[in-house]
Amino acid sequence: MVTLKINDKEVSVNDGDTILDAAKKLNIFIPTLCYLKEINKVASCRMCLVEIKGLPKLMTSCSTEAKEGMEVYTETDKIKEARKNNLELLLSNHNKDCDNCLKNNQCKFQELLDKYDIKEKYKNTREKLNIDNSTTYLVRDSNKCILCGRCVDVCSKVQDISVIGRNGRGITTQIGCAFEYPMVDSPCIGCGQCTLVCPTGALTEKDDTKEVENAINNKDLHVIACTAPAVRAALGEEFDMPIGTNAKGKMVTSLRKLGFDKVFDVDFAADLTIMEEVNELIERIKENKNLPMFTSCSPGWIKYVEQYHPELIDNLSTCKSPQQMMGAILKTYYAKKENIDPSKIFVVMIMPCIAKKFERARDGANDIDVVLTTRETARMIKRQNIDFNSLEDSEYDLPLGIGASVVFGSSGGVMEAALRTLTETLTNKPLEKIEFNEVRGLDGIKEATYDVNGREINVAIVSGIKNAKKIIKKIKNKEVNYDFVEFMTCPGGCLNGGGQPYIDFDKYDVEEVKKLRMKCLMEEDKNLPIRKAHENPSIKELYKSFLDHPGSELAEKLLHTKYEKREKYKK
Amino acid sequence: MNKEIDEIIKNSESLIEMLQKIQKIDGYLYFERLFYLSEKLDMSLEDIYSTATFYNGFSFNMKGKYQINICLGTVCYVKGSKELSEEISKILNIKDGECTKDGKFSLDTTRCLGCCSMAPVMKINDDIYGFVKKEQVKEILAKYN
Numbered sequence: 001m002v003t004l005k006i007n008d009k010e011v012s013v014n015d016g017d018t019i020l021d022a023a024k025k026l027n028i029f030i031p032t033l034c035y036l037k038e039i040n041k042v043a044s045c046r047m048c049l050v051e052i053k054g055l056p057k058l059m060t061s062c063s064t065e066a067k068e069g070m071e072v073y074t075e076t077d078k079i080k081e082a083r084k085n086n087l088e089l090l091l092s093n094h095n096k097d098c099d100n101c102l103k104n105n106q107c108k109f110q111e112l113l114d115k116y117d118i119k120e121k122y123k124n125t126r127e128k129l130n131i132d133n134s135t136t137y138l139v140r141d142s143n144k145c146i147l148c149g150r151c152v153d154v155c156s157k158v159q160d161i162s163v164i165g166r167n168g169r170g171i172t173t174q175i176g177c178a179f180e181y182p183m184v185d186s187p188c189i190g191c192g193q194c195t196l197v198c199p200t201g202a203l204t205e206k207d208d209t210k211e212v213e214n215a216i217n218n219k220d221l222h223v224i225a226c227t228a229p230a231v232r233a234a235l236g237e238e239f240d241m242p243i244g245t246n247a248k249g250k251m252v253t254s255l256r257k258l259g260f261d262k263v264f265d266v267d268f269a270a271d272l273t274i275m276e277e278v279n280e281l282i283e284r285i286k287e288n289k290n291l292p293m294f295t296s297c298s299p300g301w302i303k304y305v306e307q308y309h310p311e312l313i314d315n316l317s318t319c320k321s322p323q324q325m326m327g328a329i330l331k332t333y334y335a336k337k338e339n340i341d342p343s344k345i346f347v348v349m350i351m352p353c354i355a356k357k358f359e360r361a362r363d364g365a366n367d368i369d370v371v372l373t374t375r376e377t378a379r380m381i382k383r384q385n386i387d388f389n390s391l392e393d394s395e396y397d398l399p400l401g402i403g404a405s406v407v408f409g410s411s412g413g414v415m416e417a418a419l420r421t422l423t424e425t426l427t428n429k430p431l432e433k434i435e436f437n438e439v440r441g442l443d444g445i446k447e448a449t450y451d452v453n454g455r456e457i458n459v460a461i462v463s464g465i466k467n468a469k470k471i472i473k474k475i476k477n478k479e480v481n482y483d484f485v486e487f488m489t490c491p492g493g494c495l496n497g498g499g500q501p502y503i504d505f506d507k508y509d510v511e512e513v514k515k516l517r518m519k520c521l522m523e524e525d526k527n528l529p530i531r532k533a534h535e536n537p538s539i540k541e542l543y544k545s546f547l548d549h550p551g552s553e554l555a556e557k558l559l560h561t562k563y564e565k566r567e568k569y570k571k
Numbered sequence: 572m573n574k575e576i577d578e579i580i581k582n583s584e585s586l587i588e589m590l591q592k593i594q595k596i597d598g599y600l601y602f603e604r605l606f607y608l609s610e611k612l613d614m615s616l617e618d619i620y621s622t623a624t625f626y627n628g629f630s631f632n633m634k635g636k637y638q639i640n641i642c643l644g645t646v647c648y649v650k651g652s653k654e655l656s657e658e659i660s661k662i663l664n665i666k667d668g669e670c671t672k673d674g675k676f677s678l679d680t681t682r683c684l685g686c687c688s689m690a691p692v693m694k695i696n697d698d699i700y701g702f703v704k705k706e707q708v709k710e711i712l713a714k715y716n
Binding site: 156161162163164165166167168169177178179568569 | 602605606615616617618619620621624625626631
């Protein structure tokens with residue numbers, strides 16, 4: 001432990017902790033734009049400068065270790081002046097197009113400019129740079145970039161794929177792909193973790209809200225919103241609700257207010273996924289073929305396998321993701337049942353994910369019309385001046401509004417839902433304990449072994465591509481012997497997806513936020529009347545009157561898909 | 572073609588060293604070469620590209636059979652080397668860093684070549700030309716036809 005003084009207040013911190021850590025402990029605010037706990041510590045933004053007694057130069061508190069007896073000041077005139085100068089310089093390379101920026105009012109850079117009352121001082125002499133909007137899910141605008149490097153470090157240290165990096169040097173440095181490839185032809189898997197950390201509007205999701213608003217205004221269309229499990233655990237944050245609030249009821253009401261004709265729960269399709277996936281797993285175990293089986297719900301993970309490990313494509317479950325299954329069922333079963341022309345049904349998926357925008361157009365399917373992220377959905381609600389917090393709760397529409405698999409939104413959720421159904425299907429006996437605690441939690445890699453009807457089932461749960469890479473290596477080297485592995489692209493699962501609300505790093509610890517969102521989903525699961533996919537009456541009805549049985553010919557056609565090898569860099 | 576790269580990987584200690592050796596083969600760095608290198612090293616291509624673009628010593632444009640270098644060091648610059656480079660651009664119809672379509676000539680402006688007493692200086696492969704006047708450029712280039 002070392003003891004130091006910050007602004008004349010004494011504080012003790014662990015050896016190796018930085019001045020910034022110490023200040024946090026004292027609740028002293030130091031602005032940062034580039035620092036990311038345990039990920040980025042490049043000290044490039046120069047916002048966190050502090051004065052240390054006895055040292056002539058200002059020091060960056062994010063990268064300077066706290067030492068015994070240090071006397072640190074965080075708000076002297078010299079510091080304020082330096083911060084102002086740095087902000088003025090950063091602004092001089094910025095395009096100042098806040099009115100047209102998706103990040104407007106949620107931008108950390110803008111917040112600091114306001115706080116320090118910075119006006120344009122130096123003219124922007126930089127040439128206008130290219131905006132990369134080549135993908136269907138992401139926009140990268142270097143004209144807004146302040147080169148903090150957070151996106152680069154998330155791409156390399158969290159996901160371990162390093163698709164984007166700093167190209168060039170000095171004044172010509174830009175964030176980009178190798179050989180300036182457009183994102184669409186690059187090995188970007190669309191996780192969107194970079195959009196969560198960008199302190200400006202340089203990296204954002206591709207906004208599709210206008211398209212949805214147009215559809216709602218088109219009276220000929222039957223517009224359906226379907227919300228993914230993880231959305232309810234985070235949407236409230238956009239309206240200043242405490243983190244971890246389950247906003248399901250208000251979310252459904254607000255979507256109705258926006259003008260959606262029906263609001264369904266993707267939990268329903270998650271149940272359907274479980275029915276098909278468990279059936280597939282049982283078959284594969286029986287035939288001892290293509291094991292371990294990998295889950296296929298996370299589109300970033302799918303693209304990762306297709307581009308980086310195409311030799312493992314056969315291990316992927318052929319099940320479409322809940323999103324794609326929902327779309328397929330809506331435009332067939334639901335259309336028939338409600339007697340609506342499928343071409344008049346406009347399906348909007350509300351997802352915690354930006355890769356889902358890419359997944360939408362997979363295998364040429366037209367079942368889903370638009371995918372909105374949690375953030376875009378909040379944007380639409382705000383635009384309509386809906387007072388979200390004072391809304392009454394309401395329930396999803398039937399018949400596709402019941403689901404048992406809300407756990408899908410969290411790492412381990414697909415596994416847990418699958419294990420519930422798998423065990424009961426194989427043993428024909430109700431589970432004594434419905435919770436599979438071993439698969440829960442935020443660890444990037446979890447393993448468990450279960451005895452199911454006399455056969456040992458080895459499972460693993462992996463989230464974050466960095467961890468996926470490790471496990472794939474082990475699988476290839478035959479160091480592990482799994483039967484079924486759940487892979488999620490984003491660390492912690494969908495609750496931490498790239499389309500979720502921004503986390504204010506000044507106020508909250510990311511791990512804490514993940515924990516709270518996870519708790520929210522687990523609470524809902526605990527209180528659900530039906531917690532097993534195969535007991536969902538809507539699912540039973542769907543099989544009885546339409547699909548016949550899991551793995552039937554029609555189910556194969558509607559609910560299963562194929563994968564293809566993709567080049568990392570497309571010519 | 573990639574056998575050379577395998578050899579280079581075997582005999583190099585650092586990425587920079589590998590890149591230097593690869594550049595020596597082709598005169599510049601290009602996608603197929605570096606992509607092969609990235610797969611072999613199990614390293615992201617962007618990490619390699621980002622490293623290479625940091626250094627002025629690496630080039631990403633094809634080089635001609637005859638590589639023209641125009642010195643833009645202080646003395647040469649004062650003595651009018653900029654006009655020389657513009658003249659070459661005009662004659663060959665290429666910009667700084669580019670290569671003619673027939674692959675014959677490429678043009679790169681450089682830092683000081685170390686023979687300021689002969690300023691302005693131009694270099695074609697290993698031939699050095701000093702005290703070059705704008706009017707002589709055409710004549711010099713003609714030697715390499």
